[in-house]
Amino acid sequence: MKNALLTLTAAAVLSLAAGAAQAATKICFVYVGSKTDGGWTQAHDIGRQELQNHFGDKIETPYLENVAEGPDAERAIERFARSGCELVFTTSFGFMDPTLKVAKKFPKVKFEHATGYKTAENVTSYNSRFYQGRYIQGQIAGKMSEAGVAGYIASFPIPEVVQGINAFLLGAQSVNPDFEIKVVWVNSWFDAGKEADAAKALIDQGVDILTQHTDSTAPIQVAAERGIKAFGQASDMIDAGPETQLTAIVDTWGAYYIKRTEALMDGTWKTQSTWDGLADGILQMAPYTNMPDDVKQMAMETEAKVAKGELHPFTGPITKQDGTEWLKANEVADDGTLLGMNFYVAGVDDQLPQ
């Protein structure tokens, strides 16, 4: 028995050693969800696959999925750092502090953390200006909604999500000044059951268009059942509602992953805070469907203007929900305020959880 065990162990060690002999650069990914979640994590995994296809045999892209935020994340990241990864992408806000802790211990390994705000010598933060897409969605909603009220299924009241709600409303108000939104917080990034319940509750309250900042396709499915329109999130969700999805914000991380891997290989990788948008191809709009041509036309024009920088969604005059003035006419919000946004603009029918 003892001999058999030794033999097995030896065989395993040898087979592993053989696998490690290739000299491919290891680019590693830590996911908070399942790579087939249909939303956030899937978008990152598609980016990883693009990266793999771009470089072929020159790189390996191992990943860990369903990594819980907290001590588990630190272990997962450390495991990658120890297993020879040269660049590690950690793709959830909650991985920020674990990433920094591990990065301190492994100064030679490079780390990139999505959607956070802390950086270090070997830690870059990267994010996408999702709010640009939300503004376009809002405009479409403003045109398409008969009730003038949209339902917004939100995850957690962090600045990124609040930004999205405000941008959506500002877009809608740009075509219908009386537009309102109702918000339901589900306190989860991915919980199909809760998201579906929230969708039903919102529809029962009279909203006739739905959008979401959560990752499952459940809200679109509910919208399809109830015959209203909705927007997809993070990935193109058209399969979940061919007659329902108007467009979706599609996170296209692949281009960014390729750019950063190239920088790593050239030796030009430096720490930075990236906040790219429509112009940089890190975020794209899914095809505009299920809407009249004039609305489609308007959406495409807005998309082009935002991408060129001619239109900033957060341009004054904008009033806060409490009635105080935030931005004067033609004043544009600075990134610092957006990154820490914790207030609603006027017209949101909800109290921000404090």
Place this chain on the structure above:
Amino acid sequence: MRIELERRPAHSALFSALSPFIALGLTVIAGAIIFTIMGKNPVAALYSFFIEPLTEVWSLHELAIKAAPLILIAVGLSVCFRSNNWNIGAEGQFVIGAISGSIIPIVFYEWHSVLVLPLMIVMGMAGGALYAAIPALLKTRFNTNEILSSLMLVYVAQLFLDWLVRGPWRNPEGFNFPETRDFNASAILPEILPASGRANFGFVFAIIATLLTWFMMRHMLKGFEVSVLGQSARAGRFAGFSANRMVFFAFLFSGALAGLAGISEVSGAINELQPVISPGYGFTAIIVAFLGRLNPLGIFAAGLILALTYLGGEAAQISIGLPDKIARVFQGMLLFFVLACDTLIHYRVRIKSAVHANAAGEGA
């Protein structure tokens, strides 16, 4: 021919000892079959599951980190379960322990002193115990089902934590993100051997709690009282033990240990409060408690084994690309086989031929 389970007159001592090993063997065989069907090399898969995490020192530290809260909570629960009290809310007591222990480093964050850490630990244990006292009070006063009340209080605790880190305790320098301040150096539970890895004193607490609880259950009157009242409340009354006092003792004891696990985890591994601080330790610990047969020493081993399967699942994902789901299935199989093999302790398998109903030998 048919196969029958026949109750043994007494527990089989042989199978009490053997059943975990039979279960492990069956898991390995079933696992190998699944890995082969998946097109993975079963030897490599089993190696990365069970052996790779044990081959490196840092990984042993990680094992200790993962096992410590499971063991601490499960040891507390074992006393509770043995006394026939069903505390399903350890997850909530873990969270409340973490919160009450964090009052000093978050509200009085400028206070540096050697007193900080001991106070945090005492407050963490007190918080967990007091929170566990609620279902105990409801049970003794109103005869409420403690399974339901303790479970429901988990959600209350989790949402309370969520509210705290987004509201009053949010880090004022944190860009409105839902986190508290980082703990200062005097509020961080030290690492045992900082040179080789990040395992903290939480694991030492787990060892101490295991030994003390084992001693109590084995050699102290209180342990006897727990067993007697657990097996027969009536017999306990004749012996002069109070069932109501036992309800409180069981809940306070398990709550205090869950609270200790909570504050150790936050102070040792996370160093701040976040909206979610536990990946379900309080529930997993219930499995650990039963896997360890409600015996503190068994629980210690079970906690380590369960922690190993978590680490092994990760290692297998990286080294051979085994999907995360398969790692969970593998964990599930282990638990299934352990519980299934436990049948052999209480029952014997008899194969009876159809003609001679009483004949045939024993096969197990």
